[in-house]
Amino acid sequence: MHASLDILKNIKFSVLDLVPVAQGNSALNSFHNSLELAKHVESLGFERFWISEHHNMENIVSSATSILIGYVAQGTSQIRVGSGGIMLPNHAPLVVAEQFGTLATLYPRRIDLGLGRAPGTDQETAAALRRNRQESPQDFPNNVQELQKYLSEENKNASVRAIPGEGLNIPLYLLGSSTFSAQLAATLGLNYAFASHFAPAYLHQALQIYKENFKASNQQNKAYAIACVNVIAADTDEEAERMATTLKQFALGIIRGVRKPIPAPVASMDNIWNEAEKHAIQQMMHYTFIGSENTIRESLSRFAEETQVDEIMVVSHIHNHEERLRSYEILSRLFN
Template sequence: MKAINKNDLSGTKYSVLDLVPIVEGVDAKQAIKRSVDLAQNTEKLGYHRFWISEHHNMESLASSAPVILIGHIAQQTTRMRIGSGGVMLPNHAPLVVAEQFGTLATMYPDRIDLGLGRAPGTDQRTAMALRRYQQETVQDFPNNIDELQTYLSEENSTAPVRATPGEGLNIPLYLLGSSTFSAQLAGRKGLPYAFASHFAPTHLHNALKLYHQHFEASEQLERPYTMACVNVIAAATDEEAERLATSAKRFMLGVIRNTRKPLSPPVDSMDGEWSELERMQIEQMMHYSFIGSQETVAKGLAQFKAETQIDELIIISHIYDHQARLKSYELVSEIFTR
């Protein structure tokens, strides 16, 4: 195999985002089992962290209860950081989040991350069911973060409402976003910022710029720290990877059609699968997708790093076959470790 020049990726951490996908022919229990296996394998491959998303009312994803999954995966791994990518904070009371992650951090010290997002992770009707019809204002998310930080602080020890466990624990917070709002907020609060470029690439560069412009050092973070999630499908050849990628494209097609069924097997061609408009929409959504052989993916990731100067790449791989998915993560890890 041709050697990969990793100089452009030197010093870049690499991590995993897992949506706990349910593929055709596999139930939720098996999907969770596969996610545990993925975590164990990527830990051996040197991945820095393993994040679980929060999604609701989707038969294609088994990630509606990320806190439970984080504990389950942390129990069956030893080194890798495990966390949320992220907890959709508007769906939860800050005190509950502080208690839940305080419990996780007590059980698995120095291994738990708390990534926070402001989207519901679902459709509006389900969001109302989760929030009991509470209407969110523009200030609710910043205020909820402040409240959460208060519960996790040592200074809250004399307050009438406290998080036990949770209070005084060193649980790092991360802000997730796909817009400039969260970027500016993360900067002002001095928190690491992770951009969802795997499905919402439009504002990536502006968001990173604004994050750096608004950054103020905090107790958690002295200097800016940026992360970006990208789609990666690596295989032995470009042709094989492109075929595997049709599952991801069909998954995205279900998103825009609102027919979010389990991840389907790959097909030889997308011809007849989508309209021209749908093809353009999905190609826009998947703009930051790196599909191909190890050499092809390495070049793409190195260029992405050069353009963004991010500190950490978060890899998501929508691949139908579990072994092919594991192989993709293995090929990617070699890009960073050679």
């Protein structure tokens, strides 16, 4: 157990926030809660606080991602703040370079740029965002490299420049839920973050591909891997299991295509989901850690040993804001 305990003390812990809307709350409540959460986890020693881009959802209000990153960065002082991620196919690389160049100028050495290639929404909304532009598999790698060019010092003599942005060395992270971005991150010598909190199937394969194929780059000389997981911590296992019914209902909404604000916990899921839905959610939530401090320490230590990741990023869909703050406080004891 001592070896397991030590492994968590040698790993960085971070937070992914989708800026969820809990039942009975408004978008403004959610923005305020996210900032309060960021301040809270900063005081607890978490490494970074990322916000993810989603669109056309009643239960997630992180659509204007770069604006919210600025809001959180202004309200905090040390914690790194960034995107987990910006869905690059939704944006012109030049605009992303300018936005994050502006953020990195306002908040030096604190801004991360995580990039994804999913739409962050349904196909119809994706078409509205992308104006029905047809994409090929090579578009994402090309867009990443175009973005790198705008952020580089070498671009200062080009006819199209990102000002501010140029030469600011904003660290890039590629996000993925399959092996595609793992290979690309390795080839380009970038950091890599895997979305095991909702797509666990390829985690080990993707990490292996990334580490084995990593090529040193201007950004860094060795591989750096993050795995994102769900954590719901409470004083007792029973309390955490009760709180986790919110996450299960949220996941059920994804399966059913329903995007209502995240619901309060329930005593039992039995009358809410059917067996097929229950099985699908258990698969989706394979890397979900629910329980008291000791329960989570044991299971998360095993996860860290199996994956050998450099950092664990945590997302927590908890209905009650105070309980969400408390969950991160309990989690922080594992690495402090």
